[in-house]
Amino acid sequence: xxxxxxxxxxxxxxxxxxxxxxxxxxxxxxxxxxxxxxxxxxxxxxxxxxxxxxxxxxxxxxxxxxxxxxxxxxxxxxxxxxxxxxxxxxxxxxxxxxxxxxxxxxxxxxxxxxxxxxxxxxxxxxxxxxxxxxxxxxxx
Amino acid sequence: xxxxxxxxxxxxxxxxxxxxxxxxxxxxxxxxxxxxxxxxxxxxxxxxxxxxxxxxxxxxxxxxxxxxxxxxxxxxxxxxxxxxxxxxxxxxxxxxxxxxxxxxxxxxxxxxxxxxxxxxxxxxxxxxxxxxxxxxxxxxxxxxxxxxxxxxxxxxxxxxxxxxxxxxxxxxxxxxx
Numbered sequence: 213x214x215x216x217x218x219x220x221x222x223x224x225x226x227x228x229x230x231x232x233x234x235x236x237x238x239x240x241x242x243x244x245x246x247x248x249x250x251x252x253x254x255x256x257x258x259x260x261x262x263x264x265x266x267x268x269x270x271x272x273x274x275x276x277x278x279x280x281x282x283x284x285x286x287x288x289x290x291x292x293x294x295x296x297x298x299x300x301x302x303x304x305x306x307x308x309x310x311x312x313x314x315x316x317x318x319x320x321x322x323x324x325x326x327x328x329x330x331x332x333x334x335x336x337x338x339x340x341x342x343x344x345x346x347x348x349x350x351x352x
Numbered sequence: 353x354x355x356x357x358x359x360x361x362x363x364x365x366x367x368x369x370x371x372x373x374x375x376x377x378x379x380x381x382x383x384x385x386x387x388x389x390x391x392x393x394x395x396x397x398x399x400x401x402x403x404x405x406x407x408x409x410x411x412x413x414x415x416x417x418x419x420x421x422x423x424x425x426x427x428x429x430x431x432x433x434x435x436x437x438x439x440x441x442x443x444x445x446x447x448x449x450x451x452x453x454x455x456x457x458x459x460x461x462x463x464x465x466x467x468x469x470x471x472x473x474x475x476x477x478x479x480x481x482x483x484x485x486x487x488x489x490x491x492x493x494x495x496x497x498x499x500x501x502x503x504x505x506x507x508x509x510x511x512x513x514x515x516x517x518x519x520x521x522x523x524x525x526x527x528x529x
Contacts, residue, residue: 250379252366252452258444258484267422267449269442 286342293333300326365453377513383427383453384509390426390446391419395433397460397495404498414517416505423449428508430501431485434462434469435478447485455512456481457489457504464490 255262266272304323337343393401404411411417420426423446435443447456458481461467466479481487488511491504510516 249370250368250375252368254366255448255450255452255454256366256486257448259441259448261445261448264445264449267424267446269423269445271441271445 286337290334290337290342293330293337297327297330300330380513381515384513384515385415386418387414387416387428387455387505387508388418388420388426389416389428389430390423390450391421392429392446393432394435394439394443395460395462397432397463400495400498401430401432401459401501404501409498409502411502411505414502414505414509423447424451426450427453428455428457429485430457430459431463431481431487432459434467435481436476437478438476440478440484443481444484453512455488455508456485457491457508458482458485458487459491459501459504460496461492461494464492467494 264272265276301323304319304326308319308323389401393399403409405417405419416428423429427450429443429447429450431443447454458464462469462477463481466474466477469477470479478484489504489508491500493500496504506517
């Protein structure tokens with residue numbers, strides 16, 4: 213019998229699979245439910261500061277939702293450009309000089325195109341002055 | 353000597369949805385054997401507390417060596433030292449942030465009664481942790497030796513679960529002469 217794509221392949225195992233899934237779900241959610249049923253429902257409070265975020269007992273000075281200069285995200289983005297570059301060069305290095313392309317310049321041209329396009333990101337950042345280490349002030 | 357009105361709390365441990373007596377006993381034995389103290393030394397008694405946690409006195413024999421740096425993970429607050437009035441709101445905050453069930457141990461004379469600072473005219477020291485915390489176990493000493501802290505932990509275990517690690521020695525009556 214030829215198996216069709218639309219046919220459900222594991223019909224005989226559906227019981228086992230669902231039982232396994234249910235078991236996994238119980239193991240994941242069961243402890244949470246048990247703890248919820250057994251835990252004391254509130255904590256004794258003196259100053260009603262249970263929800264204070266800081267756990268070092270001192271009152272925080274100011275809000276943590278402040279604006280600060282994000283300088284490094286640009287470097288992170290540039291890193292990404294280099295990273296993708298290197299990442300995709302590994303398979304190229306493996307396949308380079310393979311038998312099926314032997315004797316032609318096609319692989320060299322392709323890799324030059326590929327690296328060239330990826331390098332445009334770096335060039336763009338360079339032109340934008342990302343690599344200049346200066347304190348930047350942004351318009352708010 | 354100025355007397356301040358420092359509110360203390362006198363509630364019992366809040367109850368849970370499901371309560372079975374036998375299950376609670378088992379849970380309490382588990383809690384008693386895995387007390388997690390708060391890493392919280394406010395004065396020199398903390399040195400003794402560190403010694404208790406270290407290898408020579410080995411608090412981990414009693415399951416209580418996991419000093420948590422966050423109040424949200426701990427269930428025993430060892431008030432180890434002098435409580436200044438400046439520190440008192442912090443201690444209250446930490447107590448608030450600890451999850452139930454939670455216990456408080458007053459370690460040393462300062463935490464019990466103010467110790468050497470309880471004199472006429474002092475203005476900066478809270479005379480005793482039990483002025484604002486529900487203290488379960490008092491460990492006297494100035495500072496208490498690590499063995500005393502261990503004894504305090506054993507007493508706390510006994511108080512939590514009713515279960516005793518060792519039988520208390522029988523008191524011998526001395527025949528009167």
